[in-house]
Amino acid sequence: MKYPTLFTSLSLSLLLSxxxxxxxxVSMSTTRFxxxxxxxxxxxxxxxxxxxxxxxxxxxxxxxHYDGTEVYGFASGNITATKGLEISVRNDEDSATHIGLKYxxxxxxxxxxxxxxxxxxxxLGYERNxxxxxxxxxxDNWSCxxxxxxxxxxxxxxxxxxxxYDIAWVVGYKFAARDIIYGGPFYxxxxxxxxxxxxxxxxxxxxxxxxxxxxxIAIEHRFSFGMGLAGEIVYSNLDWGNYNQSDTAFNFxxxxxx
Numbered sequence: 001m002k003y004p005t006l007f008t009s010l011s012l013s014l015l016l017s018x019x020x021x022x023x024x025x026v027s028m029s030t031t032r033f034x035x036x037x038x039x040x041x042x043x044x045x046x047x048x049x050x051x052x053x054x055x056x057x058x059x060x061x062x063x064x065h066y067d068g069t070e071v072y073g074f075a076s077g078n079i080t081a082t083k084g085l086e087i088s089v090r091n092d093e094d095s096a097t098h099i100g101l102k103y104x105x106x107x108x109x110x111x112x113x114x115x116x117x118x119x120x121x122x123x124l125g126y127e128r129n130x131x132x133x134x135x136x137x138x139x140d141n142w143s144c145x146x147x148x149x150x151x152x153x154x155x156x157x158x159x160x161x162x163x164x165y166d167i168a169w170v171v172g173y174k175f176a177a178r179d180i181i182y183g184g185p186f187y188x189x190x191x192x193x194x195x196x197x198x199x200x201x202x203x204x205x206x207x208x209x210x211x212x213x214x215x216x217i218a219i220e221h222r223f224s225f226g227m228g229l230a231g232e233i234v235y236s237n238l239d240w241g242n243y244n245q246s247d248t249a250f251n252f253x254x255x256x257x258x
Contacts, residue, residue: 053249160194210240
């Protein structure tokens with residue numbers, strides 16, 4: 001009679017292990033690249049591609065250590081709406097879309113800028129990201145009676161939409177005619193909503209909120225024919241519910257100013 005009890009305990013242990021292999025995660029961008037020098041002319045366009053970091057954090061107990069930086073390719077486009085005001089759109093490979101506004105309130109604008117110029121800007125942003133994952137285990141869970149055991153399959157899936165808001169203050173110093181160093185603090189906050197379901201458990205509603213605080217420093221070189229190269233280091237701390245993760249990201253981009 002002890003065997004059914006043993007099999008039941010084994011099944012429960014394996015089920016918990018399977019669930020921990022598919023933890024719900026949240027992802028927030030650590031890609032900045034907000035040069036505070038903005039054109040004084042409307043309809044100036046800048047297009048860029050690069051690789052940028054996102055911090056991934058498991059927001060439930062797990063044994064798989066999902067936390068840390070993930071690097072994604074991105075593409076972005078900026079256009080000036082009026083003097084010193086720029087609108088931007090960036091799309092990451094993991095489907096996140098970021099829309100931003102940047103306003104330069106101090107220093108010479110791009111066309112008038114020269115060596116020694118100090119510039120400052122504020123940025124506002126909004127990002128929406130749909131994230132999900134499905135995980136299946138085979139022959140791990142067993143349905144047993146007194147005489148035999150049959151293998152079963154357990155499938156779990158989760159999906160949520162994340163809405164993130166972003167503010168930042170950026171300061172730049174032009175240390176050469178075509179080179180600028182810039183950076184500053186930023187703050188992101190938001191919430192997610194979605195669900196998690198398993199073939200062995202009822203559907204669970206996902207609803208939580210969190211924030212990220214950090215700072216970046218970037219260096220950018222602009223060639224005479226309009227192309228630019230930039231790299232940055234970003235340090236951040238993501239805090240979501242009862243979980244948090246500190247992270248350092250190294251990002252790179254190449255752009256062209258029309």
